[in-house]
Amino acid sequence: MSKRLRSSEVCADCSGPDPSWASVNRGTFICDECCSVHRSLGRHISQVRHLKHTPWPPTLLQMVETLYNNGANSIWEHSLLDPASIMSGRRKANPQDKVHPNKAEFIRAKYQMLAFVHRLPCRDDDSVTAKDLSKQLHSSVRTGNLETCLRLLSLGAQANFFHPEKGNTPLHVASKAGQILQAELLAVYGADPGTQDSSGKTPVDYARQGGHHELAERLVEIQYELTDRLAFYLCGRKPDHKNGQHFIIPQMADSSLDLSELAKAAKKKLQSLSNHLFEELAMDVYDEVDRRETDAVWLATQNHSALVTETTVVPFLPVNPEYSSTRNQGRQKLARFNAHEFATLVIDILSDAKRRQQGSSLSGSKDNVELILKTINNQHSVESQDNDQPDYDSVASDEDTDLETTASKANRQKSLDSDLSDGPVTVQEFMEVKNALVASEAKIQQLMKVNNNLSDELRIMQKKASRLEKQNSTPESDYDNTPNDMEPDGMGSSRKGRQRSMVWPGDGLVPDTAEPHVAPSPALPSTEDVIRKTEQITKNIQELLRAAQENKHDSYIPCSERIHVAVTEMAALFPKKPKSDMVRTSLRLLTSSAYRLQSECKKTLPGDPGSPTDVQLVTQQVIQCAYDIAKAAKQLVTITTKENNN
Template sequence: MSKRQRSNEVCADCSVPDPHWASINRGVLICDECCSVHRSLGRHLSQVRHLKHTPWPPTLLQMVQTLYNNGANSIWEHSLLDPLSVMSGKRKANPQDKVHPNKTDFIRAKYQMLAFVHRLPCRDDDSVTAKDLSKQLHSSVRTGNLETCLRLLSLGAQANFFNPEKGNTPLHVAAKAGQILQAELLAVYGADPGTPDSNGKTPIDYARKGGHLELADRLVEIQHELTDRLAFYLCGRKPDHKNGQHYIIPQIADSSLDVSELAKAAKKKLQSLSNHLFEELAMDVYDEVDRRETDAVWLATQNHSTLVTETTVVPFLPVNPEYSSTRNQGRQKLARFNAHEFATLVIDILSDAKRRQQGNSVSVSKENVELILKSITSQHSNESQDNDQPDYDSVASDEDADLESASSKANRKKATKLEKQNSVPDSDYDNAVSYSDLDDTGSGRKGRQRSAGWQGEGSVPETGDTDADPSSVLPSTEDVIRKTEQITKNIQELLRAAQENKHDSYLPCSERIHVAVTEMAALFPKKPRSEMVRTSLRLLTSSAYRLQSECKKTIPVESSATTDIQLVTQQVIQCAYDIAKAAKQLVTITTKENNN
């Protein structure tokens, strides 16, 4: 995009100039403040990505820019373009509006409630309307008119619709016509490149047959997007699909240390899942990877004083009303995993995805599965009080009805693509493992407790003095904010070093962060009376020590094995995020208590 075009860009939701983020499935560019609201909606409503600090497939970025330049925002604000809307009191947000409630209410109405989208005349049979729209989409994708197709998708057209008269899907049509941007849009809304037509041919086959080799290669990438994203998150590399390599399984340098019985049991549970449950878990982990990566970009790009006063990070995955309450809680528990635990879970998923795709079976008897579940249940019973903490949003129940945007089905389709890769039939023990049992999948509870502490020299300092009397005295809000700004500024320096691959800067940055954290902790009494304060201080100090430990791994040591710097970087980023989260919690607590 040219500099002249960039200078004319404004946020689609509030008209702030020079937006830095994009909502991929909405085809709009948005500012930092509006993006924070989009992220709180969840990926099923808005898939956000930073324009500069996040890697983009070139044709996906081109698709978003084309939609934005061709006025895709008018699809979501159709009724606001009517002059009568001003008289009725309807208006879009403006730059001077506060994030809460003004911009938040407008963005939720615009994308969640679809309050301003042009409505079709009411029909008795909604399925007929969706079928008609899908047939129109089927015809439209052979052209380059992206905004027409986005409008049809916004009204309920199905990206994976199989046209019985033509014997194929819209993606087959786009692939035959070589419409790579249409293929990108359809894939965002859930179209599957592996779907066969009535002749058994996939869109990939037709793209190759038509000589559209760039499109064919891109469709292969889209088909493996889930596992590619997980691998890239850990090691910064993607498989070489052109040469037949479809999986990369990263290895943790100290993985041999994690051999607890609970960790082994968790891996066996993962392997015993049916394909359907495995795909759900893989998709949830994909969403968690997206949340963690986007949070890291937030911390690196936002003004550090703004980070203290505004809600700019998403602490766990937002509720998706399409999912059961059990699954939503399981998704949100993924945020509890520290960097090592989460990396272990990702590697286990990648390994099992490859096993299932290759058709290798795992011999696990029903008795063994039940024994595993029983042992894990007993291990978790001691943690029930911890697990029952109100860490979650209000979670939608299975019976709750909610409005659903046209894009909300796309996440399910990504799991379907994984299913296409897996040729193994469903396990005989589909009902032996429930999704709720997977809340601590990965290194297991014991492994989590062991790895949560700092593994380097010394030990994590205790925030409470057992000989001291509990104190309810808290430092001033101004002092806590000042120290938090110092911590955040140092974290931003570390994250910029990570983005620029300046690995030798990790340790000096971590030492400055450690000093700032120590000064922050010293503001509080040795034994705070508030459990929330004690918990936040423990997270703050343990994360700072863990950060130093990870950063020390970047120092070359002749006698040690080669360090996977990409994996270390991911763990460094997660530690930095945990520190920022703990500091923000302390600001919130002290502000609330001092104002009472």
């Protein structure tokens, strides 16, 4: 839900027209270019939402609009308003500035370094200053003056401050006064709706006693925001808090799965975490859900913009300096989980969150959240990065994971073949699912762009290959036309983190491209042949995506069959056991994804048990399979080109 932006609104960071994003915790509207920088800062710095293509709680959007219209941006640019700043050469960015480095440097200084925020006079005891600010916040939230409270929060006031004399928190005060926008602001800065005052009452109790029923209902939603967001991510539904339903947990297909000892150990450690450490892990997963969903909206709204480049990609959660190095590593590795692996982790967290709230506790554990993340990372055997993905920064780790975990991972993913609904689906819930299809549409748009870019790259490679054949008597030459008669060695054999594909139910039917009894063969097909087959694959994928866009589910099966034929023909070009590890891995991903795509598409056949939620999930899985096929094909083109020209 959002209003139509007025033409007078401009980007808070560069003054560009028609900003389409909001920084929720900063109370500002920002343009696409500046948003690309905000996203790279991390949610601890800036929480971004699209004004039209992201679902908004109405009062949360109203809170941001109120802050923007009342000059909240001046809080973050206080010193720049001083005429002396112009004399010193300090200025804000303008629309004509380049994103990198100009706008990026300004935005980082403004929000990350807080370089332009008004500074209080230095005092010997910072804790006293924070306490004074928090007391001011406690008094201010009873009024509607949002920008005053944001200014206090920016200076260090604590949203969860417990007033020693009053015996309650700022959120209690705002709730008693019916200040719903103040409650939204406090919640954004971490205020807990479940905190009790000195009499054992929560802000929800205060709101109900004051007759502020809308505020009370919203506070309950805020209290369950984390688990609600995770559930909606999985199945497009939210719990009915008004009627006492606080959790939706997708059902597991088989509770007697033969899990590996490693998987059992990870689940046991997850359950034995203290509540505090479990909350940390859940928050990390929440941040990853936000990153994935925001990334989908970002790609869908750029419409082939030049902004979609390596410099604006946010491939994993940015480092939060307040967290340990190990926790940051674990957070970043969450991005490597594919859709099925990540969904399994989310289900485990939702299940344990419900168990904990109902008071079914287990014995405490001395293990910390970093160890749990490390165990889960090993349990969910993650892929290494592709050639076209940015490397992790110095915090990230590329440690090898055990091959044997792949089988246990396949067993765990069987659960996701089940109906993720929690019971009969009502008309209202069906409408919610239809709204959730926006996320699938975004993924379709993203993959469309990937395919278009791949087609362009293929045409360029074809031209280069033809030109090289004419210019050189030796067909195998590098793009710099430097002859190289060396025998190609195994591509990527020295990479620390090997890429692996998932093993899915039915994957045993997939022809093994690496039969053990076949001697390794270095011979690879010509680049021209691989490019030609890849073009056919991408053309068929585009047909499938158009069918998904137009909700033509009956077209899924014929499209998947054409893709399977094209993939089989491409795989047949390669020897049974290529010398290159990377070629074998890419072929395995290519063929297994094609088989799995057929399996997913068959779920749309009439007579199969299904519901609106099922269709939503099938579409998402079809898109994921298509993406994996396109990715593997691109890898094979890149690898073959390099090896043939070595």
